[in-house]
Amino acid sequence: MTSRIKHFPGTSLSEKDFAEGKVLFVHDQLKAEFAWDTGIGIGAYLASLKRGVILGAYCGHCRKTVVPPRTVCEWCFRPMSEYAPLKDTGTVNTFSLCYVTWDVQRIKEPEIPAVIMLDGASTLGPASVVMGGIMHKLGEVDPKEAKIGMRVQAVWKPEAEREGAITDILYFKPLIEKEA
Amino acid sequence: MTLLERDLQAPQAWRGNLPVTSRYTFGLAGERFFRALKDKGRIMGTHCPHCDRTYVPAAAFCERCLSELTSWVDVGLEGELLTFTLLFADSDGQPMEHPELVGLVAFGDGGLIHKLDVDLDVLEIGMTLKAVLKPKAQRTGSILDILHFAP
Numbered sequence: 001m002t003s004r005i006k007h008f009p010g011t012s013l014s015e016k017d018f019a020e021g022k023v024l025f026v027h028d029q030l031k032a033e034f035a036w037d038t039g040i041g042i043g044a045y046l047a048s049l050k051r052g053v054i055l056g057a058y059c060g061h062c063r064k065t066v067v068p069p070r071t072v073c074e075w076c077f078r079p080m081s082e083y084a085p086l087k088d089t090g091t092v093n094t095f096s097l098c099y100v101t102w103d104v105q106r107i108k109e110p111e112i113p114a115v116i117m118l119d120g121a122s123t124l125g126p127a128s129v130v131m132g133g134i135m136h137k138l139g140e141v142d143p144k145e146a147k148i149g150m151r152v153q154a155v156w157k158p159e160a161e162r163e164g165a166i167t168d169i170l171y172f173k174p175l176i177e178k179e180a
Numbered sequence: 181m182t183l184l185e186r187d188l189q190a191p192q193a194w195r196g197n198l199p200v201t202s203r204y205t206f207g208l209a210g211e212r213f214f215r216a217l218k219d220k221g222r223i224m225g226t227h228c229p230h231c232d233r234t235y236v237p238a239a240a241f242c243e244r245c246l247s248e249l250t251s252w253v254d255v256g257l258e259g260e261l262l263t264f265t266l267l268f269a270d271s272d273g274q275p276m277e278h279p280e281l282v283g284l285v286a287f288g289d290g291g292l293i294h295k296l297d298v299d300l301d302v303l304e305i306g307m308t309l310k311a312v313l314k315p316k317a318q319r320t321g322s323i324l325d326i327l328h329f330a331p
Contacts, residue, residue: 018203023205024205024210024215024218025204027202030198030200030201036193036194036196037192037193038190038191040184042194043187043190043191044186044187047189047190050189069184080183083184164191
């Protein structure tokens with residue numbers, strides 16, 4: 001409903017009407033399987049995650065490192081020079097407290113999706129385009145304590161359980177750095 | 181030409197499955213059409229007095245003059261075969277062991293598309309076919325409450 005429209009025409013139905021058989025209906029489930037070609041860059045990225053390494057790619061001309069790896073530099077369009085294994089530590093660039101899951105279920109403890117700028121990747125592209133960050137979740141952190149700029153480190157699945165997916169990293173946890 | 185080499189242990193493809201489900205309700209006229217089929221074993225249509233057309237399956241509005249249809253008619257269980265085809269592949273495109281016969285059976289000015297149980301020797305366009313219904317206790321209010329059409 002909107003501020004101007006209090007009631008839409010039609011027959012509204014509740015979950016109860018379906019359960020009690022007040023209305024006839026057909027339930028269907030589409031077979032929506034897909035296979036997405038990983039290509040060279042993302043394929044190497046996923047294979048590296050299985051080995052416990054976050055992989056980027058380095059352009060020698062622009063001297064920039066991007067993650068995940070691309071085969072072509074987005075700035076000079078030259079082929080990327082080489083793969084660049086990165087550290088699994090980084091800095092929170094932005095985050096959100098999310099009280100709704102991906103399939104729209106309410107949750108009490110928020111998930112904290114965040115963009116994490118990985119150590120070893122470039123931080124700023126031309127015109128302040130943020131790069132060198134990956135999207136992941138924060139964990140082992142009080143939602144009230146989450147801060148932009150906080151240092152974090154990846155928490156990996158045990159090696160035997162890794163399957164070559166971004167979820168091989170369970171989450172990023174706060175990193176307590178020792179003073180050198 | 182790329183300088184980065186393919187990782188030989190990399191997966192060729194990322195595989196997934198989208199969990200898409202749907203729940204379809206038949207609408208005001210459809211609800212009444214399937215209720216009649218389920219509870220009374222009848223095929224119902226709606227008649228437009230202005231256009232003198234009978235819609236089967238029943239429609240809530242006349243698609244010619246857009247007036248609301250309130251005149252419900254029982255069109256019986258027997259209709260004329262308008263067209264048919266023999267299917268050799270199922271809805272997933274897989275070959276079927278036994279080909280399936282489907283056809284359009286006319287009721288009023290409309291008709292129902294359904295499976296046919298007719299010998300190919302006697303099958304012809306224009307023949308009269310009758311709906312064979314499931315036993316009442318097994319009907320769920322779906323078009324499959326009609327098992328098939330037979331002579």
